[in-house]
Amino acid sequence: MSAPTTAAERKKAISDPDFDVSTRQLPPRGPETKPMTNVDKDWLAIVAFTVIVLGMPWWLQPLGAAYPDLMQKFAIYGIFALGFNLLFGLTGYLSFGHAAFLGIGSYAAVWSFKLFTMNIIPAVLFAMLVAAVAAVFIGFISLRRSGIYFSILTLALAQMCYNLAYSVLTPITNGETGLRVLRDDPRVLDAMTGTERTGSLIGSLFGEKMVGYPGFYLCAVLLIIAFYIALRIMRSPFGMMLRAIKSNQHRMIYTGFNPRPYMLTIFVVSGMYSGLAGALLAITDPLAGAERMQWTASGEVVLMTILGGAGTISGPILGAGIIKYFENIFSALNDSALSSAFSFLPPAPREFLVTIVSPFVGEGWHLTLGILFMVIVIFLPGGIMEGIRRIWKLVTRRGSSSSKTEVQPAE
Amino acid sequence: MSIIDKKSLTRRTLLKGSAAGATLLATPYFFTKGAYAAEYCNMPGGDTVTLGFNVPQTGPYADEGADELRAFQLAVKHLNGEGDGGMLNTFKPSNLKGNGILGKKVAYVTGDTQTKSDAARASAKRMIEKDGALMISGGSSSGVAVAVQSLCQETGVIFMAGLTHSNDTTGKDKRRYGFRHFFNAYMSGQALGPILAQEYGKDRKAYHLTADYTWGWTQEESIKNATENLGWETVAAVRTPLGAGDFSQYLTPVLNSGADVLILNHYGADMVNSLRQAVQFGMREKQVNGKDFQIVVPLYSELMAMGAGEAVKGILGTANWNWQLDNDGTRAFAKSFGEEYGQPPSQAAQTCYAQTLLYANACETAGEFTPPAVIKAMEGFEFDGLGNGQTLYRDADHQCFKPVLVVKGKENPENQFDILEVVEVVPTEKVMYDPSIFGGELGPYEVQGC
Structure with missing residues (x-):
């Protein structure tokens, strides 16, 4: 990325008194040694990302997705996928049990609503804390193995969490019915401060109820912050270590590094991201169900990440958006909606088209998603981000002959 | 140093710029939100009224969901004055005219609950926020019904429960905006x-x-x-x-x-x-x-x-009901359902059909779509001709009271649909109970919705 390339830079590095070869530090020492352009690019990426995320209510309008619930889902699952990608994209460790943290975060947030207050700040903090503790536990056990064994261990532990939530821990999780906020819950802090308890039971931030558009903006702002932190992690020496683990763990061990603390740290960070996403799910809709922790939910985040582009910073968010879009919009299309969409055609070809298309929408949305996924994996192994990069390359090469090809800030 | 200064300046400007941009982008929505929150949710403006039918299309209750959807579609047809009218002709006292609801044509949107609370709430939210559904109905699991019912209370949209048999739906989890025609455990x-x-x-x-x-x-x-x-x-x-x-x-x-x-x-x-x-x-x-x-x-x-x-x-x-019962409503419904789909309706279908008609009738009675008025029209409503005989929508818990059937699997069925025989019709008095035994409270009529 930003290794000292020019002779002058190399010379400067050698003459630098701080540059100690014997310390266990990688040469790039934080952002200040990076060339300006890269940092600028990061800031540009963050600003562009902010505009895109906050502008969702406008640019999603023609796609029929500009309603608060779905946009909240975009942002929340974006955070979830971002967190998953920190682990998978950087270290190559494929966790098949990340939904466990999502569920744990949700339950923790709802319990915070039940026990403490309807304010969302304690709920978010409590959820992230509980998710982090769970991640330490699960990570400590499953990180003893790598590759497929790691995946299976995380899957097994997550399924255990799911089954616990579904049946064994029913007093805590309320089983299949799902945990809900009830009118007669204690809510100690609210009772102490004398906040009125008769209102509707929705998480609030200083009086503003976190549903609808305020709920979306809350999720969006947290997504932007999460994006920024993920970017900093990727750019940091710590992120470099994680990439080293991905490329060759043995080599790293031979050079005297113990990869496990790094792995556990990123596993916990990733778990906290998932816990935050879970908390936001519970905030925008105060109900936590066990199905959130099922292995299908874990598989979904893997799909999101691979679809968008594993290892890239914005790919997983894009993937999350696409999958949620399919789940909510495509699944609701029925034959009558299709006929009205094709109403510009004469009846005979219209019916023909409806017959052809209808198996792929409505209940068949999984089919369309499956085909899209196959196409992406076969032709664009780097996900949609790779596709975008290729198109950009074509455009810039045709437009001007400059060598500036990389548009994405991530690797 | 000058280089670093320049850089941090750029960064600060960018930060400032993005913050300003964010505020600018967010502004209109805080105003519009306040603007439409003052009214009731999804009041029909044009010449159609949209109902949301949220049924399981996948999962263990998918068969029931498919039959519920058939019934909803039939009910919409009959409300709009198409087909033979079904139970519209036997339902009394009724203000339904067969010209939609309050003169507006009935349209509908559908969603898949997947028999999961999460998915059901997401699809109900979609119907409320995006499709502008005035009423949500359906569901084939009490877990889902309870979850969607409390969502509907929060958003101020009436929920006409489909097949849900748990005591909690109209017991400890009852809501002002939720109504159940089906019987309970x-x-x-x-x-x-x-x-x-x-x-x-x-x-x-x-x-x-x-x-x-x-x-x-x-x-x-x-x-x-x-x-x-x-x-x-x-x-x-x-x-x-x-x-x-x-x-x-x-x-x-x-x-x-x-x-x-x-x-x-x-x-x-x-x-x-x-x-x-x-x-x-x-x-x-x-x-x-x-x-x-x-x-x-x-x-x-x-x-x-x-x-x-x-x-x-x-x-x-x-x-709750059987298509072979001997009364006018049942005969009319079984006939029009059979002609439409080539099979007799299930009890899930009957309850969903009845709920749609009951909601439409309550709107007609109230003369408006505003939820508090519609709820009041439904509370304590006594009716007949929807297949179950004399029925009461009790105001204290929004539960319907009507005779309950004890049925038995037939030993010698005559055809593939002739499976159950009615052993006894238990009269309403024997299954009546005091609403206070399950606790819970209905909550307010007026909700700051959407």
Whole structure:
């Protein structure tokens, strides 16, 4: 990325008194040694990302997705996928049990609503804390193995969490019915401060109820912050270590590094991201169900990440958006909606088209998603981000002959 | 140094710029939100009114969901004055005119609950926020019904529950904006108890297998109370996960437990699987404690009976409604449903059809779409001609009271749809109860919705 390339830079590095070869530090020492352009690019990426995320209510309008619930889902699952990608994209460790943290975060947030207050700040903090503790536990056990064994261990532990939530821990999780906020819950802090308890039971931030558009903006702002932190992690020496683990763990061990603390740290960070996403799910809709922790939910985040582009910073968010879009919009299309969409055609070809298309929408949305996924994996192994990069390359090469090809800030 | 200064300046400018941009982008929505929150949610502006039908299209209750959707589509047709009118002609007292609701044509949107609370709430939210649904109906699981009902209370949209049998729906989790036409587990217990004592005697040992969620819990409790009052003993009550598929691990201990009655608190595909497996295990030929081993399915449906086939013969249970009942409403509904889809309607279909008509009628009675007025029109409403005989929508808990059917799997069915026979129609007085026994509160009429 930003290794000292020019002779002058190399010379400067050698003459630098701080540059100690014997310390266990990688040469790039934080952002200040990076060339300006890269940092600028990061800031540009963050600003562009902010505009895109906050502008969702406008640019999603023609796609029929500009309603608060779905946009909240975009942002929340974006955070979830971002967190998953920190682990998978950087270290190559494929966790098949990340939904466990999502569920744990949700339950923790709802319990915070039940026990403490309807304010969302304690709920978010409590959820992230509980998710982090769970991640330490699960990570400590499953990180003893790598590759497929790691995946299976995380899957097994997550399924255990799911089954616990579904049946064994029913007093805590309320089983299949799902945990809900009830009118007669204690809510100690609210009772102490004398906040009125008769209102509707929705998480609030200083009086503003976190549903609808305020709920979306809350999720969006947290997504932007999460994006920024993920970017900093990727750019940091710590992120470099994680990439080293991905490329060759043995080599790293031979050079005297113990990869496990790094792995556990990123596993916990990733778990906290998932816990935050879970908390936001519970905030925008105060109900936590066990199905959130099922292995299908874990598989979904893997799909999101691979679809968008594993290892890239914005790919997983894009993937999350696409999958949620399919789940909510495509699944609701029925034959009558299709006929009205094709109403510009004469009846005979219209019916023909409806017959052809209808198996792929409505209940068949999984089919369309499956085909899209196959196409992406076969032709664009780097996900949609790779596709975008290729198109950009074509455009810039045709437009001007400059060598500036990389548009994405991530690797 | 100058380079660094320049850089940090750029960064700061960028930060400032993005913050300003964000505020600018967000501004209109805070205003518009306040603007439309003052009114009721999704009041129909044009010449159509949109209803949202949220049914399971996948999962263990998918068969029921498909039949519910058929009924909804038929109800919309009849409300718009198409087809033969079905129960619109027998429903009384009725203000329905067959020209839509309050002169507006009825349109509908559908969603898949997947028999999961999360998915059901997401699809209900989609219908409310995006499609502008004025009322949400459907659902084939009490867990989903309770979850969607509380969402509807928060957003101020009326929820007409479909097939939900848990006591909680109109008991501890009742809501001002939720209404249930279907009967509940308590009524099943009250209706079924005396028949069980009459058929199988007062000295029995029962073993419960229960679907592990709100409906299963309350049904287990209701049936346990009803049978224990008769003198039965409950040996064990085991919870099974929803959609388990294979029940053999739960059925094996039954035979060694000393129980002589197996009560299956299952529904849909779960009940089909557990009953079939119980019969395959030879339970019905067994003799325990000197008596014939018996199986009871407290909540029965035609679709389940069709799925289970031979296994249901002679098995007792209760139902909300049956297409072979002898009254005008039933005949009219079975006829128009049969002509439309080539099969008789299930009880799930009947309850959803009735709910749609009841909602439409309440709007007509109120003369407006505003939820508080519609709710008041429905509370305490007494009607007849929707297939169940004289029915009351009780105002204290939004539960319908009507006769309950005790049914039995037919020994010699005449055709593939002739599966259940009605053993007894238990009159309303016998299943009536005091609303206070389940607790809960309805909440406010006026809700700051959407």
